[in-house]
Each structure stands twice: as structure tokens, then as C-alpha cells.
């Protein structure tokens with residue numbers, strides 16, 4: 053029998069430690085990429101090392117002779133992962149015999165497995181490798197670095213491709229091609245980190261906080277500024293991030309301190325806000341009173357938008373002097389904000405509500421050019437009037453909206469006090485239609501104005517915003533597509549995990565040692581337990597994903613599986629193996 057080694061990871065000494073996760077990934081452009089000095093101690097791989105002491109491993113297994121099936125991984129069918137000394141560059145060979153789709157599918161499957169925890173060490177590896185082994189440049193092999201869970205994601209290591217590796221042939225793809233956009237990944241990662249962050253129980257702030265308020269626990273203050281007397285509400289306010297015991301999600305609790313509710317109807321005015329869902333309004337969850345803080349507090353609960361800021365913090369200068377004002381919001385962003393806020397006002401006015409709080413410190417910036425009206429519903433409760441003045445409040449919303457635009461365009465809140473000068477500045481710096489919108493919003497007239505008039509006036513901007521939003525949604529959808537392979541491969545792995553080596557069937561030869569299960573057991577060795585010619589374990593996710601993707605697709609390609617004692621050898625197609633998985637898993641499901 054010919055021994056064709058599937059040589060994948062020469063000198064690749066990364067250890068398999070407990071608590072493994074998929075870590076940094078890179079394209080292999082040549083062998084011997086790693087400095088052995090860098091690799092963690094091989095001792096960690098041993099069953100008796102301090103790091104790895106599985107309690108349920110059987111004595112027989114511990115004493116078993118080590119398994120070195122050097123010829124286990126033989127190929128009958130063609131495979132893109134060929135020996136390094138193959139006369140023909142492996143990538144070129146692969147290209148002749150496999151569709152680009154198949155390759156992409158395999159690699160993107162791998163890429164998506166790495167996405168959530170990966171950092172890329174591509175530049176060093178590639179540059180060193182291309183110098184050392186220029187002939188390996190075309191090899192498509194992709195590796196995954198297994199790293200310890202305790203290592204934090206290093207954002208700065210996640211570099212875009214360098215010029216000398218981005219100038220590739222049409223059949224080659226840089227590794228970033230297969231990953232979610234790195235900026236998007238970093239943003240999502242940072243947000244999720246912020247959402248998970250909890251207050252250190254020993255921190256001084258924690259001492260004065262109740263352990264729970266209504267159904268919320270793990271309170272941590274969001275705003276750490278000492279001035280708690282809100283200029284907007286006229287009461288001392290605090291805001292906290294807290295976790296709901298009902299759904300485990302983080303929310304924002306806005307506490308109005310020392311507020312005594314005079315009538316229950318006041319708090320029920322939050323109901324219509326609870327029903328209102330709009331992409332440019334921070335959703336109101338509920339409102340309640342509590343004595344958990346040792347006083348009478350009124351609490352409003354809102355959706356939590358991690359790492360958000362406010363229009364005021366982002367664009368407005370603290371000082372009222374024009375000389376110190378910030379330059380004002382760039383026109384494109386300003387129109388985007390105007391369209392989003394108009395749409396929010398339209399929704400809430402149509403629901404018979406009024407924002408009553410259109411001011412820059414109460415408009416959250418939750419993403420790039422994404423704004424949301426914050427703190428809705430508070431004034432309806434603390435200045436409760438039973439909705440008598442709603443029409444007037446809606447008119448006030450339009451005036452406040454006009455003032456907001458002036459402040460944003462001039463970069464200072466105080467600019468609304470000198471309107472002629474501010475409008476002069478706006479005429480100079482922005483398109484004429486911005487001034488027209490402001491004049492419409494601020495003008496005094498006897499009849500009521502409606503947000504519909506504003507929407508009619510800004511229609512071309514609305515259309516532009518809509519097309520930009522659709523474009524952005526297309527981009528995000530394509531990012532999502534890159535991640536879809538994740539679920540497919542994980543489901544397949546779950547099935548194999550359920551089938552292989554079930555302890556309750558350990559002594560049942562009909563389960564593992566015959567037929568379908570036996571093939572899958574050997575296939576598991578073929579996929580995961582490859583060794584190189586020196587007997588070192590091969591840890592190569594590229595190979596694993598290629599096998600799993602072929603198994604999932606049930607292709608006709610045949611592989612040779614070998615028993616551990618090397619006494620039997622089976623030639624089987626992925627199609628047959630897929631059938632084995634389906635039958636075995638079906639059998640398992642039926643016994644449940």
C-alpha cells in the first residue's frame with residue numbers, strides 16, 4: 053500500500069490546552085512558520101500534566117500504547133492538501149481539479165469558525181514565509197491557532213492585508229476576504245464586552261447600590277459625572293446598567309431621585325410608550341417607583357445601547373462662546389440625523405404622543421450616523437397633565453427640533469440665542485434647504501404645523517437616506533453570509549460527537565465496531581487525528597473543514613480509512629459516510 057502522507061503541519065507545536073478556543077488564524081504560505089521557542093510547553097498535552105486531568109479517563113486508556121498511525125491518512129481521491137514536496141504547487145493543482153466554489157466554501161467555513169475570537173498574525177508570517185519559501189506562495193492551506201481562553205482579544209493585531217500580500221492572483225484570496233469586516237467585528241466585539249461588563253463588587257460605587265431593584269440586579273452606574281442634578285428634568289438623576297432577571301438582558305434604569313408620585317395615572321402614561329417601537333427611539337420597557345435606594349425613586353427602564361454617546365457629547369462644545377464652538381456636524385450626517393429624527397417624530401405624533409425632550413443630551417448616538425430619541429415618556433409622568441396639552445407639546449417638539457438643528461449646525465447649544473448670526477453661518481456652510489427647514493420649524497404662525505410639512509420639504513433627503521440604509525443593509529447581509537457556514541459545520545460536528553464513542557454502548561460491539569459507526573469512528577481519526585511523518589499531531593482546521601464540508605455535501609470523492617492497528621483499510625466515499633451519519637443519528641434520535 054502506498055503511503056501518501058497528508059503533510060499539513062510540520063513543526064507546528066501549538067498545544068491543545070483545556071478550555072480551548074479557536075484563536076488567531078493565518079494562511080500558510082510555507083512550512084516552519086513558527087518559532088518553536090514561542091510554542092507553549094508540549095508537556096501540557098500530556099494526560100498527566102497539571103493542566104489536563106480528566107477525571108473520567110479509564111485506566112486502560114491511560115496505559116494504552118501511544119497511537120501513531122503514520123499511514124492512517126492516506127488518500128485515494130485527490131486532495132488539495134498534498135505533500136510539500138509535490139512537484140506542482142498545491143494551489144494550482146487544486147484549482148485544476150476543484151471548483152473555486154468548493155475551495156471558497158471550505159475556506160469560508162473555516163473563516164467563519166474563527167471569527168468570533170480571532171486575531172491575525174498574518175503580516176509577520178507572510179512576509180517571513182515569502183522570503184524563505186517563495187515557491188509556497190500559492191498554497192491555499194489555512195491554519196487555525198488554538199489559544200487559551202484567558203487571552204483577551206488583541207484588536208491591534210487584527211491588521212488589514214499589507215500591500216505585498218494583497219497583490220495576489222485571481223485564484224488567490226487574502227484571508228480577510230473570508231472574514232467579517234474587521235471594523236464591524238471590532239465594533240460588535242467591543243459592544244458585547246461593554247454589555248457584559250459588571251461592576252466590581254468591591255468598588256466604592258457598589259457600596260451604595262442595592263443588590264436588586266424590582267426584577268433588575270447587578271446595577272452599575274453608567275454616567276460617572278459628579279453633577280447629578282439634571283438640567284433637563286430638574287431632579288437629581290442617575291442612570292445604571294442592570295440585568296433583568298426575567299430575560300438576562302442588560303437594560304438602562306434611569307432613576308429620578310426623591311420623586312413622589314401623586315397619582316397612579318401619571319405612571320400609566322408610560323403605557324403608550326411601551327407599545328411604540330421605532331428604529332430611532334430608545335424603547336421604553338417600563339416605569340415603576342421604588343424605595344430600594346432608600347428614598348422615593350421613580351425608575352424608567354430603557355433598552356441598553358452599549359457604547360453609545362449623545363449628540364451633545366459628540367458635537368457640542370461645553371462653552372457657549374462661538375469662538376470655542378466645534379465646527380458643526382458634517383452636512384451628510386446632519387441630513388441623516390434630520391431624516392431619522394423626523395421619522396421618529398412622525399411615529400410618535402401619529403401615536404398621539406409628544407417627545408417633549410428634543411435636546412442634544414437626550415439623543416443617543418448608537419452607531420455610525422444612527423441616532424435615537426432617548427428618555428421618552430419621562431415628562432409625561434413627572435409633569436403629568438392627563439394629555440390635555442398634547443397638541444401644544446407636539447408644536448413644541450417642532451420648535452425644539454428646529455433649535456436642535458441650529459445647535460448641531462453651529463456646534464454650540466447657545467447658538468440658538470443669536471439666531472440671525474447662526475442662520476448666516478448656516479447659509480454659508482450648508483445647502484440652502486437646511487436653512488429652509490430650520491425656518492419652517494422655528495417660524496411662528498397662527499395655524500398648527502405638522503411634521504408632514506417637514507417630511508415633504510426634505511423628501512429628496514429622505515429618498516437618499518433610504519437608499520443609503522438599503523445599501524448598508526446589503527453590506528451587513530453579505531457580512532452575515534460569510535458567517536452562515538459556522539452553523540452548518542457545528543451542526544455536523546454535534547452529530548458526529550453524539551454518535552462517536554457513546555459510553556453506554558461501549559461494550560455493545562454492534563454499535564461501535566461494525567457497520568456505520570465503525571466507519572464514522574475511523575473517519576473521526578481521519579479528520580482529527582492525523583499525524584505528520586514524525587508522528588507529531590497535525591492540528592489543521594483547514595483539513596478538518598475540508599473533510600466536514602465534503603461530508604456535508606456528500607460528494608463522491610473517496611478516501612481511505614485505516615484502523616488504528618493498521619490491519620484493516622476501507623475505501624469509502626463521502627457520500628457513503630454522509631449516509632452513515634444520517635442513519636446513525638436517526639437511530640439515536642429514535643431511541644430518545
Ligand SMILES: Nc1ncnc2c1ncn2[C@@H]1O[C@H](COP(=O)(O)OP(=O)(O)OP(=O)(O)O)[C@@H](O)[C@H]1O
Nearest residue numbers: 274275282283284304354355356357360361362413
Ligand atoms: N439607553 C442607553 N443605553 C446606553 N447608554 C445610555 C443610554 N442612555 C444614556 N446612556 C449613556 O449615559 C450617558 C449619560 O446620559 P444622560 O442622559 O444622563 O446625559 P447627560 O449628559 O448626563 O444629561 P443630564 O444633564 O440629564 O444628566 C450618555 O452619554 C450615554 O452614553
